[in-house]
Amino acid sequence: METVAGNFTKLQQQLQKKQKWFLLLISSLLISTILILLTVTFSSGWNNSASTTQLLFRRRQQQQGQSSPRFAESKLAKTETFAGKLPRLAYLISGSAGDGVNLKRALKALYHPRNQYVVHLDLEAPVEERLELIRWVNEGEKVFQEVGNVRAVVRSNLVTYRGPTMVSNTLHAAAILLRDGGEWDWFINLSASDYPLVTQDDLLHTLSSIPRDLNFIEHTSDIGWKEDQRARPVIIDPGLYSLQKSDVFWATEKRSVPTAYRLFTGSAWMMLSRPFIEYSLWGWDNLPRIVLMYYANFLSSPEGYFHTVICNAEEFKNTTVNHDLHFISWARKFGKNDPVLDRIDSELLGVSADGFVHGGWFSKNIKANSTELKPGNGARRVKNLISGLLSAEGFRTSHCI
Ligand SMILES: *[C@@H]1O[C@H](CO)[C@@H](O)[C@H](O)[C@H]1NC(C)=O
Numbered sequence: 324m325e326t327v328a329g330n331f332t333k334l335q336q337q338l339q340k341k342q343k344w345f346l347l348l349i350s351s352l353l354i355s356t357i358l359i360l361l362t363v364t365f366s367s368g369w370n371n372s373a374s375t376t377q378l379l380f381r382r383r384q385q386q387q388g389q390s391s392p393r394f395a396e397s398k399l400a401k402t403e404t405f406a407g408k409l410p411r412l413a414y415l416i417s418g419s420a421g422d423g424v425n426l427k428r429a430l431k432a433l434y435h436p437r438n439q440y441v442v443h444l445d446l447e448a449p450v451e452e453r454l455e456l457i458r459w460v461n462e463g464e465k466v467f468q469e470v471g472n473v474r475a476v477v478r479s480n481l482v483t484y485r486g487p488t489m490v491s492n493t494l495h496a497a498a499i500l501l502r503d504g505g506e507w508d509w510f511i512n513l514s515a516s517d518y519p520l521v522t523q524d525d526l527l528h529t530l531s532s533i534p535r536d537l538n539f540i541e542h543t544s545d546i547g548w549k550e551d552q553r554a555r556p557v558i559i560d561p562g563l564y565s566l567q568k569s570d571v572f573w574a575t576e577k578r579s580v581p582t583a584y585r586l587f588t589g590s591a592w593m594m595l596s597r598p599f600i601e602y603s604l605w606g607w608d609n610l611p612r613i614v615l616m617y618y619a620n621f622l623s624s625p626e627g628y629f630h631t632v633i634c635n636a637e638e639f640k641n642t643t644v645n646h647d648l649h650f651i652s653w654a655r656k657f658g659k660n661d662p663v664l665d666r667i668d669s670e671l672l673g674v675s676a677d678g679f680v681h682g683g684w685f686s687k688n689i690k691a692n693s694t695e696l697k698p699g700n701g702a703r704r705v706k707n708l709i710s711g712l713l714s715a716e717g718f719r720t721s722h723c724i
């Protein structure tokens with residue numbers, strides 16, 4: 324031990340000697356540079372009398388004059404909303420094997436030319452079923468081609484129920500909608516077994532009078548039993564690397580609950596604002612990425628990813644409305660040709676024989692920017708709900724608790 328320690332001190336002394344030499348060399352170099360600079364600046368060779376320091380100083384002042392502190396984050400954080408116009412919604416409707424029929428029916432009931440749609444059947448669905456959906460979207464319905472606002476995901480994802488691949492699939496669709504979907508205000512993801520309870524005219528009409536930056540996401544930090552059952556176990560989703568669908572599996576080790584951010588959980592239905600989707604996807608702040616990686620090993624990550632991101636992001640926290648619009652705007656879980664669907668069609672939506680809800684847009688020549696809405700009873704229900712939520716006591720102070 325002692326010889327090791329002795330060797331170590333010797334080594335240190337040698338290093339210190341070398342350092343001294345190095346320092347001397349550097350400081351002499353520095354002094355000569357400064358001397359040369361000074362001679363150059365004060366010599367008459369300059370046309371104007373500005374010294375180097377003045378030049379540098381001016382440059383900096385000019386930069387600051389444009390806008391005070393210029394962090395990339397704060398500049399990027401201000402994404403625009405399209406207030407003033409009637410809102411537009413961007414939908415993802417996704418399903419798996421055998422969901423094709425339901426998905427088509429839901430899409431028609433949800434259809435409006437103002438909106439944007441992405442439909443996705445996951446890799447578990449047989450190739451024929453996926454091709455049939457793509458064919459139907461691209462050639463089957465005349466309206467879709469005229470307006471051009473429905474897209475089928477061709478490169479399907481493998482989506483594991485309760486696994487993080489559900490989240491990546493949602494983000495994938497949101498990315499497609501951001502890139503190709505033009506202007507839209509809210510993103511809504513539904514599954515093929517969901518069905519609307521109000522018409523799009525109802526929804527667009529009601530949403531036209533509320534701030535576009537609101538996020539409807541039911542959430543709580545009271546994770547309760549989920550701490551033991553969800554947050555501590557570590558799971559692996561084979562959908563992240565395999566082509567075959569199989570269930571998630573558990574690692575033997577458990578992990579502790581995060582301390583860098585608080586976990587939130589809540590409902591799987593949500594209506595998220597465009598600025599928040601941009602924040603989640605473009606990642607000008609690292610939080611969405613970090614949380615995404617954390618949730619890669621989280622059982623039922625779909626129940627918590629967006630909730631945790633939004634509630635830990637200072638700039639979005641206050642935009643949350645603690646409701647998922649479930650049972651007001653949409654419901655599940657419906658099987659193929661469920662008789663309840665027929666009742667919803669006739670009693671709530673007024674679906675026509677062709678499967679579409681003929682709102683204000685259908686009687687005119689179909690226009691992508693059709694602005695004529697015919698809201699019905701559904702609009703009243705949604706309006707009552709939303710105005711109740713926004714005017715509730717403590718709305719402003721009870722976000723993300
Ligand atoms: C919407 O996406 C989230 C995140 O992937 C998921 O948790 C949720 O189940 C989806 N909602 C519906 C209704 O499919």
Ligand SMILES: *[C@@H]1O[C@H](CO)[C@@H](O)[C@H](O)[C@H]1NC(C)=O
Pocket residue numbers: 637638641719720
């Ligand atoms: C959010 O609301 C809280 C409580 O009203 C307030 O203290 C905070 O400054 C708000 N944050 C932002 C970013 O507006």
Ligand SMILES: *[C@@H]1O[C@H](CO)[C@@H](O)[C@H](O)[C@H]1NC(C)=O
Pocket residue numbers: 690691692693
């Ligand atoms: C959108 O609406 C405006 C005014 O209502 C109209 O002039 C325009 O042609 C419409 N655009 C499309 C693509 O139909």
